[in-house]
Amino acid sequence: MVIVMRLSASQEEIAAVNDELKRYGLEGHLIQGVNRFVIGAVGDRRDLVAQGLEVLPGVEKIVPIMRPFKLVSREAQEEPTVVRVKDVAIGGREIVLAAGPCAVESREQIYDAAVRVKAAGAKILRGGAYKPRTSPYSFQGLEEEGLKILAGAGEETGLATVSEVVDLPSLDVARGYVDMLQIGARNMQNFRLLQAAGRSGKPILLKRGLSATIEEWLMAAEYIMSEGNSQVVLCERGIRTFETATRNTLDLNAVPVVKELSHLPILIDPSHATGVARWVGPMSRAAIAAGADGLLVEVHPEPSKALSDGPQSLTPMAFTRLAQEVKRVAESVGRSLQDVKTPDQSRYTFAG
Template identity: 65%
Template sequence: MIVVMQPGATREEIAMVCRRLEELGFKAHPIYGQEKTVIGAIGDKRALSSDALVNLPGVEKIVPILKPYKLVSKELKNTPTIVRIGGVPIGGRSIVVMAGPCAVESEEQLMVTAWAVKEAGAQILRGGAFKPRTSPYSFQGLEEEGLKILARVREETGLPFVTEVLDTRDVPLVAEYADALQIGARNMQNFRLLKEAGATGKPILLKRGLAATIEEWLLAAEYILDTGNPQVILCERGIRTFETATRFTLDLAAIAVVKENSHLPIIVDPSHGTGNWKYVVPLARAAIAAGADGLLVEVHPDPARALCDGPQSLHPETFERLMGEVAAVALAVGRVAAGGSESCWGWKPVGTEAIKRKAQTIKRKA
């Protein structure tokens, strides 16, 4: 339920209501607005009599939340939540592109990719240090060494990074390095991991499970918000259907459904959603047109030699084209990029020669 405070309710009155809720066995989540403050109360409403709160000073009314998810619901908070990763805002009117390799393979590979995606307009770097693989014989990632490489590349390029955490035992380590933690599709309902990751206070990128309904996905996000961490970004990455032409079926309808029911920002991963680099650009355009707040795109300087998911990774030149086309779509639907302008975010092609020059500079430094 929601406790709506009167306009001008004092901090003392709000604190009194929160204390009373906690005495009744509820968790209190105050949300401070410009005109009013509302308090989300999570617990068994049967323990609450009708006048237990409504007669307290500063209380205007009590409104029930009908959705099974409470904290992520628009019934609790009707304005979009803005989540910041390294100062980059995700949500609202801003479009953000996170790009980089599926897996960190070496410092040179990541540095070249990071400069390429940054110069093309990406604001956040993605890269896996711990990799969840279907086969135990596939490349599992560089683990802590991969995190150290990501940190060095962040220092060199200024790009904050998001990386996946697979196990509760690794949460403190990954949180020490990363600007944001990713919970992958296979772990969407790993509830202990959701709680541990949420407790770090870091922004959490929560991918939709392979066969999860939207309600199950939002309830997974509820676990994170219930830790007191409101910084959750949802990521649609495709679901498993009977279709075999693509790796998964990218559910773009989920964008509209999430926007209708939740205040959390939502981005789209067209790389995993299709499994084929040829389809990534058109699906990226479609995602922004459908209302996504950003994209998560895999880019590799040499996809044919990638140790992980090469077939769905874009070459930097193709990523440049994606950025230009997505910028045009963003403008058409009244959006801009984080830190960008009204005119295609100041986007300009990088060019293969510029990427090669950057790679040569990195080699000389090494």
């Protein structure tokens, strides 16, 4: 950390900052700049509350140098983490497709979705049982009944399952049914939930908050890891910006940035990121080309009947096509998608 002193800072004020640094166990290096003093403080800011320094007389500002995360960082572990969900590995050479409806609505709907996304190449079945909805008057999910249905569909098809948890009780229930727990964007800084996820013994899918910086997102993962759970998969799903043409702005820059800062795998959710089914394909291809480890895609047997997020849901047929397109892109960047059939080449004539 660097402490920038004001132009007018006195020798006494500089000495007081140095004393305070010592109190924190830090060593201060005084640098005389062109027209002010700067103090380089050596030590680990991550274990201390150094905000008090900013309030000391003569201090203009504190500039942090080190990143605040530890366990999630590449410095802590150079090898990429491969997270295992049932028998599916996320973070290896093989791209992982997770797919299914936004919400579990009925046994028929989920079984239909499960069979068809599996046939298309998906390895993980998604479906929400606890739905965080902007309006209290919207469908809020089938809760435990929904988890039962999802788990049944997973068992029957052999797909691994993932579902969102929204508080401690839902997490406790979901642990008994699904293979992976999802923390949604709106709960990314629900620190109690993160800590419980860290003690859950389950792999966690951690979505990025709508307005979370990459650093804050990694700190949320740090919460989970600091409780002893290293099975964390990050998921970018679009951030909130001024642009209204799309539901959110997909931040694919996050893929190489996360890969550089952290050893954790990263998926992309192109459905929430765009909000429009016909833009999910291009963004899925882009995500894999950027280096993402897989996709989380909303697929509904009948999007116009969906109780939630219909406009961004793919039909099973559209998902099959997407998987084939993604397979080709994956191979072009040295990745693979083994159980997806090679598409008919003739489809790829450029049409503008």
